[in-house]
Amino acid sequence: MSDSDLPAVLIVDDEPSILEVFEHWLEDDYEVYTALGGEDAMALLETEDIDVVLLDRRMPGFSGDEVLKLIKELGHECQVAMVTAVEPNLDIIEMGFDAYIVKPPTYDGLKATIENLLDRREYPGHRREYWSLLSKRFVLEEQLTRTELENSEEYHALLDRIEALETLLGQAKERMAEDTDFISTIRDIERGN
Amino acid sequence: MSDPLVSYRLNGILPLDDFEEMAASTNLLLVGEDIEALRALGVHIVSVGVVDDEGILIVSMEDAIEGMVDRYSELSGDADCTSLSLINCSGESTVTRDLGDDQLWMVDSPGSLTDLGISFIEYEDQRAVEFDGVRVLFDSITTLLAHLEEERAFEFVDAFLGRIATSQMLGVWLLDASANEESTVRTFMELFDEVVEVQRVGEHLEVRRYDVSTPDASWTTVGSD
Numbered sequence: 001m002s003d004s005d006l007p008a009v010l011i012v013d014d015e016p017s018i019l020e021v022f023e024h025w026l027e028d029d030y031e032v033y034t035a036l037g038g039e040d041a042m043a044l045l046e047t048e049d050i051d052v053v054l055l056d057r058r059m060p061g062f063s064g065d066e067v068l069k070l071i072k073e074l075g076h077e078c079q080v081a082m083v084t085a086v087e088p089n090l091d092i093i094e095m096g097f098d099a100y101i102v103k104p105p106t107y108d109g110l111k112a113t114i115e116n117l118l119d120r121r122e123y124p125g126h127r128r129e130y131w132s133l134l135s136k137r138f139v140l141e142e143q144l145t146r147t148e149l150e151n152s153e154e155y156h157a158l159l160d161r162i163e164a165l166e167t168l169l170g171q172a173k174e175r176m177a178e179d180t181d182f183i184s185t186i187r188d189i190e191r192g193n
Numbered sequence: 194m195s196d197p198l199v200s201y202r203l204n205g206i207l208p209l210d211d212f213e214e215m216a217a218s219t220n221l222l223l224v225g226e227d228i229e230a231l232r233a234l235g236v237h238i239v240s241v242g243v244v245d246d247e248g249i250l251i252v253s254m255e256d257a258i259e260g261m262v263d264r265y266s267e268l269s270g271d272a273d274c275t276s277l278s279l280i281n282c283s284g285e286s287t288v289t290r291d292l293g294d295d296q297l298w299m300v301d302s303p304g305s306l307t308d309l310g311i312s313f314i315e316y317e318d319q320r321a322v323e324f325d326g327v328r329v330l331f332d333s334i335t336t337l338l339a340h341l342e343e344e345r346a347f348e349f350v351d352a353f354l355g356r357i358a359t360s361q362m363l364g365v366w367l368l369d370a371s372a373n374e375e376s377t378v379r380t381f382m383e384l385f386d387e388v389v390e391v392q393r394v395g396e397h398l399e400v401r402r403y404d405v406s407t408p409d410a411s412w413t414t415v416g417s418d
Contacts, residue, residue, distance in 0.1 A: 182356050183310050189348045190306040 006031045007118050008049060012041040012067065013056040013083070022054065025107050030114070038062025042070060050078045052117050054101070054110075057084035068097055079117035098132050100139045130165040133158060201326060201363040204241045206234070207389060208413050209402050215387070217326065220354045220364035222334075222382060225391035226371035230398050232332060234391055234415070235365050236261050239328040240269035242363075243276045248324035250316055252280045254303040254336035261332070262290060278320050280312045295319045304340040306349055313353075317360060329357055333367040334381055343377055351384055 009030040011022045019034040026032050033048060035041035037059055044050065053071070057064035068080055081099040099113050137158055141149065149155050200214040215221060221238075223231045239249045249269070251261060258281055266272055274290060281288060282300040298312035321327050331353075337346045350366075357364040366385070370378050382388045388403035392412065399412035 178359065179314050182352065183307065183314065185352050186310040186349065187307045189345050189352065190304070192345065 007051040007114075008033065009114060010035060010041060010044055010048070010050045010053045010078075012038070012053060012059075012064070014059040015056075018056070022110070025110060026114070029111075038064075038067040038070075041067055045071065045074075045076050045078070050076070052114050053078050053080045054083050054114075055080055055097070057082050081113055081117060100136075130162065133162050133165070137162060201242060201247070201328060202245060203238060205416070206237050206241065207400055208415060209389070209400060212389075212402070215363055217361040217363065218358040219386045220357055220366065220384075222366045222368060222385040222388045223391050224368045224370050224378060224382065224388060224403070225393075226369065227391070227393045228333065228335070228367065228369040228372075230391050230393045231367040231369065232257060232261060233264070234398060234400075235330050235332065235367055236264045237268055238365050239330045239363075240265050240271075242326065242328045243269040243271045245326070246324060247276070247326040247328055248278065248321055249276055250278045250280065250313075250320075250327055250329045252282065252309070252313075252329065252331045254282045254340075255332055256283055256285065257332065258283060258288060261330075262288060276324070278316055280309060280316065282309055302340065303336050306341075310353075313356070321360070321362075327360070327362040329362050329364050331364065331366045333369060335367070335369040335372045338373055338377065343380075347380065347384070350381065354384060 007030050009026055010033045011019055011026075012035045013019050013022075014037055016036065019036070023032050023034055030052075033044050033050065035044055039062055041053070041055070045053075055064045055067055064082060064084070068082065071078065071080060079098045081101050082097045083101045083103060083105070085103040098117055101110065101113055105113075137155075140155060140158070144152070144155075200216050201219075202214045203212055205213070223235055225231055236251075239251070242249055249265065251258070251265070253261065258279065262274065262277065262279070265277055266274055269276070271277065274292065274296070277292075278296045278298075279288060279292065280298045280300060282303045282305070284300075284302050288297065298315065300308045300312055334346065334350060337349065341349070354364060368378060368381055382403065390401050390403050392399050394412075394414075398415040400415055401410045401412050404410065
């Protein structure tokens with residue numbers, strides 16, 4: 001997190017008007033950084049402690065996919081939401097992003113996605129992978145027909161991995177609720193409530 | 194953790210009836226007037242889990258942590274400490290061993306309960322899943338009481354015991370009876386599934402199971418470790 005104590009959000013898009021709109025929407029609640037392309041984005045990730053990146057997938061030159069790959073290779077600890085007008089396809093399973101936003105997003109949708117990603121930072125490891133795969137599953141199920149899904153090996157592999165993680169995490173959803181309860185109980189004790 | 198665990202083997206460390214193994218989700222309190230004796234026994238109990246592919250987590254609030262790590266590594270045969278993780282709440286970096294990021298959590302004071310709780314959950318996410326069970330050693334309730342009002346310490350321990358039980362771990366907790374009022378010690382003893390009293394006699398440690406119906410049961414000598 002940055003010095004201001006607000007979560008830091010980096011918006012990457014080659015279209016200045018998009019940056020302006022997003023910045024205007026988000027500036028009251030987050031410390032907002034903007035980049036017109038992949039190179040600027042990577043430079044900001046080096047110098048600033050960024051929590052969430054909103055990454056345009058289609059950009060001239062350095063594409064969103066390439067930026068994402070580099071973020072993962074360099075081990076930056078940020079959450080990445082891919083923003084695109086292009087309908088997602090099966091290739092998204094292989095990509096390491098944490099959420100998918102279809103353009104044009106609504107104000108509420110964008111805020112909800114960012115908040116969801118910020119919550120996820122608290123749960124590293126398997127739980128993070130679980131959430132990330134779940135959101136991919138929902139995107140695919142929305143975008144592809146039933147036949148396409150049934151014929152897709154990648155989709156079945158995704159379902160298998162989700163199931164394996166659910167077993168591993170032991171009823172993941174219940175467990176997440178338990179974690180939240182445990183921490184709030186302890187926080188109340190610490191605060192003397 | 195994968196399959197539900199049935200029990201944690203104790204390999205005869207506690208020569209008492211019904212202590213050959215402890216059921217998963219058990220919280221055991223070691224209580225006595227010699228904190229070093231409690232630590233020695235506590236580390237021994239958690240160290241033997243390594244041969245059964247269990248993970249070991251030491252939550253320490255004391256400078257004693259370095260010595261405990263050495264002793265763990267000696268007793269468990271895990272020279273590189275690969276099965277060990279630490280939550281160091283002593284507020285000082287007193288661990289000189291080279292442990293990975295997923296093995297060491299620093300909490301700035303024993304009173305930072307929320308940070309301690311989050312560290313514990315992170316340990317469960319990042320490490321506990323690799324093992325066939327986890328033994329947690331908590332050193333100590335006495336230090337917790339030095340930093341918190343009794344009622345808060347009680348509530349915290351109660352919440353933590355529940356978490357250890359839900360996660361099917363084995364909890365081993367230490368309480369120095371010489372540093373706390375007898376009424377406080379008795380209050381905390383009530384929270385635990387099992388309470389073992391520990392005393393040092395010369396070179397040896399002696400133990401007995403605390404049972405309210407036989408408060409003056411005889412002591413048993415612990416074999417040389």
